[in-house]
Amino acid sequence: MTSKQDSYVLMVFKDGEKITLQANSEMDITQYHFQQEGKQDSAIYRLATGGMRALTGSIGKVNKSAYAVHTPVGTIGVRGTGFDLSCVGDCVNEVATRSRSESASQTLADGLYAHVWQGQIALTNEAGEHLLTMPQSNYIANINANALNLANLPEVLMNLERLTPRPDTTMMNANKLFGAKNLKGAPSGLYVTVHKGHVRINNTQAKAGDTSAMDLGKDEAGHLDKTHGLIRLKQQPAFQVNDPYPLPEQFDTEKHNGNFSLNDKPGQGDACAVPN
Structure with missing residues (x-):
């Protein structure tokens, strides 16, 4: 899924989840199963560039291990929540080390910025698990870097809030779409x-x-x-x-031999197959 300039994308899923994708962003739906016979419910996404705002549905609330958002700096897990993610640049600052993450984030360097407005998320990478609880924000430079908690909402997340509606404020009705x-x-x-x-x-x-x-x-x-x-x-x-x-x-x-028949009696239903 790719959003163009001066636009955003609103996605509504069967389990009640809603995601708004910021302009100039790219997100893949890697895996989504909900109430499908023989398959476990799961919601797996990948944010490649740009930003997204997500309100998890029943999948993320019932089984936290079944929900994940993969990013270049780590994987986001949830506890039933609402959160914002924003990638700056390629979403990775290879120059920053664990000790230099703090100074790098002050200038909105490349990397991942996250904010929680409902519940809690956990970002896991090579440095460990980093918990973020409403109303906190943090920054992670790369796959090996620790998370840096931010005292104030950074500009990139302010812009995400200003230009992209929070998904729980949208009027889209999942029952109307999927009923x-x-x-x-x-x-x-x-x-x-x-x-x-x-x-x-x-x-x-x-x-x-x-x-x-x-x-x-x-x-x-x-x-x-x-x-x-x-x-x-x-x-x-x-x-x-x-x-x-x-x-x-x-x-x-x-x-x-290419022969087919159709049922022409009302109420019986029709079906046909045509070979290529």
């Missing part, structure tokens, strides 16, 4: 299930107040018709789960 419903039977309409990647469904005939677009990720399903509008499904419909046709990448064109 799902069950359908009785299999009413006619368009059914979409995502096996890989991402799909956006646009409802071009949406009425005022209805959902006009919906994003689906891996293992998510959606339905669109004139009666129900556009809704996210709690689970993939049975007729798709039991579809005898394989996924396109598994399709044997010689065996099936």
